[in-house]
Amino acid sequence: MLEKPTTDLHEKQGATRAGSPAATGHQWRRLPDSLPVTAKTSGHLWGYPELLAQTHTSGWPFRMPRDSGAVDRRCGSWAMVGTCEHGHVYARELICGRDWCPHCGQEDSKAHLRRKASWFPRVVQAVSMVYLVLTVPPEIRGRYRTKASLGKLGTAAKRMMQRQGFKRGLRRWHWFGEQRGQELREYHPHLNLLVDGRWLPKEQLAALRESWARILGVDVSRVNLKARFCDTPRKILHRVKYITRATFLDWRWDEELARELVGFRNSSTWGRWDEPPAWDLPASEEGWRSGYRVAMLEHGVCPEDGSAIVWGGIVRRVGAPTWRHLGAGYWMQQRK
Numbered sequence: 001m002l003e004k005p006t007t008d009l010h011e012k013q014g015a016t017r018a019g020s021p022a023a024t025g026h027q028w029r030r031l032p033d034s035l036p037v038t039a040k041t042s043g044h045l046w047g048y049p050e051l052l053a054q055t056h057t058s059g060w061p062f063r064m065p066r067d068s069g070a071v072d073r074r075c076g077s078w079a080m081v082g083t084c085e086h087g088h089v090y091a092r093e094l095i096c097g098r099d100w101c102p103h104c105g106q107e108d109s110k111a112h113l114r115r116k117a118s119w120f121p122r123v124v125q126a127v128s129m130v131y132l133v134l135t136v137p138p139e140i141r142g143r144y145r146t147k148a149s150l151g152k153l154g155t156a157a158k159r160m161m162q163r164q165g166f167k168r169g170l171r172r173w174h175w176f177g178e179q180r181g182q183e184l185r186e187y188h189p190h191l192n193l194l195v196d197g198r199w200l201p202k203e204q205l206a207a208l209r210e211s212w213a214r215i216l217g218v219d220v221s222r223v224n225l226k227a228r229f230c231d232t233p234r235k236i237l238h239r240v241k242y243i244t245r246a247t248f249l250d251w252r253w254d255e256e257l258a259r260e261l262v263g264f265r266n267s268s269t270w271g272r273w274d275e276p277p278a279w280d281l282p283a284s285e286e287g288w289r290s291g292y293r294v295a296m297l298e299h300g301v302c303p304e305d306g307s308a309i310v311w312g313g314i315v316r317r318v319g320a321p322t323w324r325h326l327g328a329g330y331w332m333q334q335r336k
């Protein structure tokens with residue numbers, strides 16, 4: 001994506017340079033001025049693809065084309081530039097984040113790394129965690145094929161966990177089953193949850209299962225509740241990686257659903273996560289270290305000094321040697 005270094009770092013969109021979209025006839029719209037771009041909101045508002053996938057921004061690079069396999073080949077070829085209060089300049093590659101994108105759907109893609117990073121500073125606060133999977137039986141899956149119904153069901157699951165005393169947690173849907181590489185897929189939504197804890201008594205598991213069945217309006221025999229205990233940092237991190245991976249690897253598995261899910265905010269967390277880390281990163285998991293930095297950038301905070309980043313201009317390409325890659329498609333401009 002970023003193979004071509006450029007010295008013109010502030011090549012704004014609309015610039016008519018040979019080979020640029022404007023020069024090749026595409027119409028690029030300027031960002032609406034009214035959108036908030038402060039650090040408080042930027043992390044999620046600009047977070048791809050919620051904003052760019054909206055219909056009123058359909059002139060944007062990242063709409064879903066009707067005719068090209070529903071994948072935008074330009075994913076990652078643009079970046080947004082932001083500056084912190086102390087003048088550090090960052091670039092955030094605009095990626096589509098869709099499960100079925102040939103880039104974003106890969107394991108440890110920039111999209112996957114961003115999702116992992118946004119959970120990482122939270123899960124390091126948990127001494128041990130419980131991983132739960134809530135399933136939806138086949139006969140009622142048809143009810144949960146819209147952003148609204150899936151959002152509501154996710155919220156109901158969160159409230160159920162809160163009622164059971166889990167003050168904080170993380171959740172994310174998987175849309176399809178576990179094995180990759182199969183041609184025909186059946187929609188199989190299941191909600192992944194990570195909460196603090198070492199183990200759950202049988203009675204509590206039974207209570208959760210009953211409660212989930214009530215929420216779905218089905219007999220308790222129709223729902224599965226899988227629980228697994230993550231009692232080491234390694235197991236916790238492995239679980240985060242697993243939960244945040246892409247599962248809808250080909251839009252053809254269910255095109256209608258793919259279109260519906262564009263813009264759905266899948267990962268979410270609840271409760272307070274304001275404690276210091278409970279453990280050190282194991283040597284075998286060093287790759288996670290950049291997770292703090294990426295998480296700060298995701299939240300619009302400068303990793304160098306903690307000040308707010310204001311995101312604004314667009315550049316077409318960033319790359320070495322004038323930019324340094326910080327991970328997950330974030331770059332920092334090198335000072336002269």
Ligand SMILES: [Zn+2]
Pocket residue numbers: 084085086087088302303304305306307
């Ligand atoms: Zn700074």
Ligand SMILES: [Zn+2]
Pocket residue numbers: 075076095096097098101102103104105
């Ligand atoms: Zn993509």
